[in-house]
Amino acid sequence: MTPAIEVRGARRTFRVKGAMFQPDKHVVAVDDVSFAVPVGGVLGVVGESGCGKSTLARLILGLLPPEAGEILVDGQRVLQMDRKARARLIQPVFQDPFASLNPLRRVRDIVGLPLAAQGGMSSAEMAKRVDEMLVRVGLTVEMGERQPAQLSGGQRQRVAIARALVLRPRIVVCDEPTSALDVSVQAQILNLLAELRRDLNLTYLFISHNLAVVEHVATEVAVMYLGRIVERAPTDTLFHAPEHPYTKALLASVLTPEPGLGVPDVGLGDSLPDPSNIPPGCRFHPRCPVAIERCASVAPATTPRNAGIVECHLVPTIAA
Amino acid sequence: MTGETLLEVEGLRVEFGASVAAVRGASLSVARGQTHCLVGESGCGKSVSALAIMNLLARGGRRGADKLSFAGIDLRGMSDREMARLRGDRMAMIFQEPMTSLNPAYTVGSQMAEVLRRHRGTSRRDALDRAAELLGRVGITAPGMRLGQFPHQLSGGLRQRVMIAMALMCDPELLIADEPTTALDVTVQAQILRLLAGLQRDLGLAILLITHDLGVVARVAHRVSVMYAGEVVESAATADLFARPTHPYTRGLLECVPVPGKVKRDQPLGSIPGVVPKVSPGFTGCGFRDRCAHANEICAGDIPRHRTDGDHEYLCRLPRDWAHAA
Numbered sequence: 001m002t003p004a005i006e007v008r009g010a011r012r013t014f015r016v017k018g019a020m021f022q023p024d025k026h027v028v029a030v031d032d033v034s035f036a037v038p039v040g041g042v043l044g045v046v047g048e049s050g051c052g053k054s055t056l057a058r059l060i061l062g063l064l065p066p067e068a069g070e071i072l073v074d075g076q077r078v079l080q081m082d083r084k085a086r087a088r089l090i091q092p093v094f095q096d097p098f099a100s101l102n103p104l105r106r107v108r109d110i111v112g113l114p115l116a117a118q119g120g121m122s123s124a125e126m127a128k129r130v131d132e133m134l135v136r137v138g139l140t141v142e143m144g145e146r147q148p149a150q151l152s153g154g155q156r157q158r159v160a161i162a163r164a165l166v167l168r169p170r171i172v173v174c175d176e177p178t179s180a181l182d183v184s185v186q187a188q189i190l191n192l193l194a195e196l197r198r199d200l201n202l203t204y205l206f207i208s209h210n211l212a213v214v215e216h217v218a219t220e221v222a223v224m225y226l227g228r229i230v231e232r233a234p235t236d237t238l239f240h241a242p243e244h245p246y247t248k249a250l251l252a253s254v255l256t257p258e259p260g261l262g263v264p265d266v267g268l269g270d271s272l273p274d275p276s277n278i279p280p281g282c283r284f285h286p287r288c289p290v291a292i293e294r295c296a297s298v299a300p301a302t303t304p305r306n307a308g309i310v311e312c313h314l315v316p317t318i319a320a
Numbered sequence: 321m322t323g324e325t326l327l328e329v330e331g332l333r334v335e336f337g338a339s340v341a342a343v344r345g346a347s348l349s350v351a352r353g354q355t356h357c358l359v360g361e362s363g364c365g366k367s368v369s370a371l372a373i374m375n376l377l378a379r380g381g382r383r384g385a386d387k388l389s390f391a392g393i394d395l396r397g398m399s400d401r402e403m404a405r406l407r408g409d410r411m412a413m414i415f416q417e418p419m420t421s422l423n424p425a426y427t428v429g430s431q432m433a434e435v436l437r438r439h440r441g442t443s444r445r446d447a448l449d450r451a452a453e454l455l456g457r458v459g460i461t462a463p464g465m466r467l468g469q470f471p472h473q474l475s476g477g478l479r480q481r482v483m484i485a486m487a488l489m490c491d492p493e494l495l496i497a498d499e500p501t502t503a504l505d506v507t508v509q510a511q512i513l514r515l516l517a518g519l520q521r522d523l524g525l526a527i528l529l530i531t532h533d534l535g536v537v538a539r540v541a542h543r544v545s546v547m548y549a550g551e552v553v554e555s556a557a558t559a560d561l562f563a564r565p566t567h568p569y570t571r572g573l574l575e576c577v578p579v580p581g582k583v584k585r586d587q588p589l590g591s592i593p594g595v596v597p598k599v600s601p602g603f604t605g606c607g608f609r610d611r612c613a614h615a616n617e618i619c620a621g622d623i624p625r626h627r628t629d630g631d632h633e634y635l636c637r638l639p640r641d642w643a644h645a646a
């Protein structure tokens with residue numbers, strides 16, 4: 001079957017003006033990334049702040065062209081699709097709801113916009129769909145009359161989710177959809193996303209920093225570091241037998257609700273990588289607690305492993 | 321110095337128009353060198369409380385308080401000018417959504433430098449040096465490049481760290497941080513939390529930290545207050561709150577926390593059924609009663625605030641040992 005999302009060798013950099021008298025720099029956001037998400041699957045994407053997750057999301061949504069590689073959604077090149085058809089197929093829920101919601105419009109107009117853009121629906125029908133959606137994400141119809149600034153952060157996030165789902169798309173790209181929510185409301189939204197997925201066979205790309213959430217919703221998880229996927233595995237495998245040292249560090253950094261334990265130092269050091277100056281060899285080697293000599297000069301190959309991949313010299317090659 | 325109360329808020333009230341009572345008599349205090357965490361349901365009034373303390377409420381918001389003092393200064397009578405002088409200097413805030421407080425038209429460097437120039441009259445050059453130093457401390461490499469970038473060119477997490485660095489420009493005594501690490505991955509989050517703990521130790525920084533992440537709360541808070549529908553419904557020292565949560569909302573909240581490695585994938589995540597009621601001025605009774613398994617007719621009337629030893633307080637009709645019977 002055609003995968004819902006297929007990314008082949010995608011690459012995207014950004015040019016950043018150099019400081020005075022300095023040459024311009026190239027920030028590598030996504031570097032030769034390939035993967036596929038089957039219909040009905042949920043790929044969780046985790047990784048360091050700034051490693052390219054949102055850029056990957058924008059490539060998949062067709063909001064940004066890749067410099068190299070191909071991106072197919074439902075078997076079609078996303079950049080070549082008709083905009084209306086694309087909107088019915090794939091929708092985003094973005095990270096920063098304040099930046100992505102027009103502050104001057106009423107909530108119900110924001111949620112109804114994708115419907116209006118499609119055309120051909122009576123305003124009564126549109127109003128009904130909007131009301132249904134508002135209630136479905138846990139807002140009230142009355143809140144539809146407000147502007148985004150009159151809502152709390154979590155309420156705004158629900159507006160963004162309602163807007164994404166109002167067209168009933170088949171693929172939803174969620175970029176930190178619940179990070180602004182308290183755990184109870186977060187659970188309600190995640191349960192809603194899970195229910196919709198089950199009922200409508202939706203496919204999600206799900207970016208989150210909350211590893212427990214990813215563990216709950218994802219069927220497979222990709223771990224990104226400096227623009228590359230360094231490990232990808234089925235969810236259970238990734239959480240119970242992580243292999244890449246960066247994945248291990250991520251899992252060790254999770255703060256469980258146990259008072260008195262303090263904040264762990266997982267030994268990655270305090271300086272984060274510079275995406276305009278990617279280290280040679282394994283890009284994680286300057287911070288890797290178990291690096292060997294070879295890591296500084298030779299980039300590890302993409303090794304098939306446990307129905308996924310790992311990029312690390314220390315992980316032996318075993319056929320999947 | 322540590323331990324001395326720096327911020328004292330009593331009976332804080334905020335209303336918007338005639339129909340929204342966003343904060344209804346909330347009290348909390350933050351001591352020097354300590355972190356007080358504020359948690360609670362989305363929309364319960366955490367950000368509005370923080371904004372009210374800083375006198376930054378949106379137009380239409382009205383603030384009242386029985387007490388609102390910072391370092392012994394009564395903030396209630398302060399003019400906007402005087403408040404503006406304190407803000408960003410002795411008391412700084414990190415906003416929930418970084419894009420609301422970063423100006424899209426200016427580079428990161430000029431915005432950060434402006435804070436020091438305004439409050440201290442520092443030269444642009446020195447201010448930029450300080451900005452670069454702080455970006456480094458929040459884990460941003462190539463600070464020189466980042467200073468020259470505009471906010472939209474940064475990832476969510478970079479923006480968030482810029483906000484954190486900007487709040488620290490003038491070495492504030494009080495930092496109010498509204499979800500400062502939610503946009504960050506867990507390794508960077510840990511680094512920022514260690515940085516804040518370091519400032520707390522070295523400079524006696526007092527922190528009011530608003531967060532949904534109960535893992536963060538457990539690890540960094542000295543004291544926790546739980547808000548619901550505009551009220552502080554429970555407040556206690558951290559270990560005590562986690563060991564003996566007493567308000568039914570607090571108990572429900574703690575039960576919802578998903579812990580990695582212990583997640584049951586085939587079951588829905590735990591949540592508290594129901595939604596927050598619409599709370600208008602004049603609302604009486606317990607705000608949680610529509611969702612509470614223990615509600616009865618008493619809950620529609622005046623609810624007692626219990627104060628137990630060790631400063632553990634909660635707002636509920638139930639006796640203090642109801643959930644912890646020996």
Ligand SMILES: Nc1ncnc2c1ncn2[C@@H]1O[C@H](COP(=O)(O)OP(=O)(O)OP(=O)(O)O)[C@@H](O)[C@H]1O
Pocket residue numbers: 149150151152153154155180181182336340342360361362363364365366367368369378380381416
């Ligand atoms: N300008 C405004 N006008 C009217 N109502 C407002 C305004 N700002 C906030 N509110 C309301 O006040 C209540 C408290 O909002 P607040 O932003 O403090 O919530 P919060 O606890 O910070 O929630 P979250 O965790 O989602 O950020 C919400 O119900 C919100 O809708």
Ligand SMILES: Nc1ncnc2c1ncn2[C@@H]1O[C@H](COP(=O)(O)OP(=O)(O)OP(=O)(O)O)[C@@H](O)[C@H]1O
Pocket residue numbers: 014015016027028029048049050051052053054055056095275472473474475476477478503504505
């Ligand atoms: N328009 C742009 N111009 C210049 N650089 C950009 C632009 N968009 C993104 N970048 C850079 O690309 C890199 C990846 O950014 P991206 O937003 O994809 O990260 P992310 O993984 O989503 O991070 P976060 O978890 O912090 O949201 C960052 O270094 C960022 O500064």
Ligand code: SF4
Pocket residue numbers: 567568569606607608609610612613614615616619623635636637638
């Ligand atoms: S006062 Fe009543 S409704 Fe409110 S939490 Fe206590 S028992 Fe439940």
Ligand SMILES: [Mg+2]
Pocket residue numbers: 053054055095175475476477
């Ligand atoms: Mg992002």
Ligand SMILES: [Mg+2]
Pocket residue numbers: 152153154366367368416498
């Ligand atoms: Mg808030």
